Amino acid sequence: MPETAAVSIRNLSKSFDGIEVLRDVSLEVQPGEVVSILGSSGSGKSTLLRCINWLEQPDRGDIRIDGDRIGVSDTGKPMSRRELAGMRARLGMVFQGFNLWPHLSVLRNVTEAPIHVQGLSKAEAEERAMALLEKSRHGRQTRAVPHTLSGGQKQRVAIARALAMQPKVMLFDEPTSALDPELVGEVLGVIKDLSKEGYTMVLVTHEMEFARAVSDQVVFLDKGIIIEKSHPSEFFENPKTDRVRRFLELEAPAV
Numbered sequence: 052m053p054e055t056a057a058v059s060i061r062n063l064s065k066s067f068d069g070i071e072v073l074r075d076v077s078l079e080v081q082p083g084e085v086v087s088i089l090g091s092s093g094s095g096k097s098t099l100l101r102c103i104n105w106l107e108q109p110d111r112g113d114i115r116i117d118g119d120r121i122g123v124s125d126t127g128k129p130m131s132r133r134e135l136a137g138m139r140a141r142l143g144m145v146f147q148g149f150n151l152w153p154h155l156s157v158l159r160n161v162t163e164a165p166i167h168v169q170g171l172s173k174a175e176a177e178e179r180a181m182a183l184l185e186k187s188r189h190g191r192q193t194r195a196v197p198h199t200l201s202g203g204q205k206q207r208v209a210i211a212r213a214l215a216m217q218p219k220v221m222l223f224d225e226p227t228s229a230l231d232p233e234l235v236g237e238v239l240g241v242i243k244d245l246s247k248e249g250y251t252m253v254l255v256t257h258e259m260e261f262a263r264a265v266s267d268q269v270v271f272l273d274k275g276i277i278i279e280k281s282h283p284s285e286f287f288e289n290p291k292t293d294r295v296r297r298f299l300e301l302e303a304p305a306v
């Protein structure tokens with residue numbers, strides 16, 4: 052079982068250029084829970100996810116990982132880089148565009164942070180990396196450099212790299228959006244395995260069937276406001292608002 056953490060988001064608001072893209076967003080994620088964030092393009096999904104690890108700084112509200120606030124120290128001042136790095140180490144993030152280091156081999160992409168941030172020896176980091184590359188179904192093709200891999204392989208390496216820092220929460224920002232359709236399933240399969248293992252996960256996704264299958268909670272954002280938050284069976288079978296009903300008709304006519 053991985054070590055997991057709760058995420059608590061309270062009254063979060065965020066504007067860009069005077070336009071509010073998140074409005075008073077609150078969300079509780081229990082340890083081991085999988086939460087999918089759905090919504091139309093521009094509704095604020097990625098911004099919400101990026102606020103959780105302070106890649107975006109919210110204007111108001113707070114975010115706690117296992118009760119500890121990120122971004123702002125106990126005295127109310129902005130966290131130092133070091134304090135922030137300590138909080139961020141609890142969070143693993145997988146982006147739409149993989150963000151692998153292009154000049155490093157698969158193995159080194161996964162071992163760099165454990166060696167340089169956590170102080171693991173090369174041998175320890177490689178042992179951990181090999182196990183995680185197996186877990187993410189990448190297998191043993193570890194000397195390749197990223198440009199020789201398919202999008203699906205890159206994303207599975209990116210997942211292994213995020214897991215290598217032993218995060219307590221995994222954040223996924225549209226992890227399959229940049230993939231050819233035939234590669235989507237293999238990446239979703241890995242994420243599904245992680246959900247079964249008990250990882251706390253927050254996912255932004257457009258994969259409705261997947262969200263329905265893996266989530267404990269589905270959150271729907273509309274213009275920066277959470278308008279529905281429910282169990283997937285309720286969300287997909289009995290949405291409370293016309294807005295979600297319309298969205299589901301457009302996005303997932305088969306559901």
Ligand SMILES: Nc1ncnc2c1ncn2[C@@H]1O[C@H](COP(=O)(O)OP(=O)(O)OP(=O)(O)O)[C@@H](O)[C@H]1O
Pocket residue numbers: 067068072090091092093094095096097098099
């Ligand atoms: N760094 C930024 N500077 C200015 N505006 C931004 C920035 N990041 C996001 N926005 C704006 O905030 C709004 C919400 O963007 P966000 O990426 O969170 O939406 P989204 O729901 O994830 O959309 P998509 O599904 O298309 O990825 C959009 O109008 C976007 O243009």
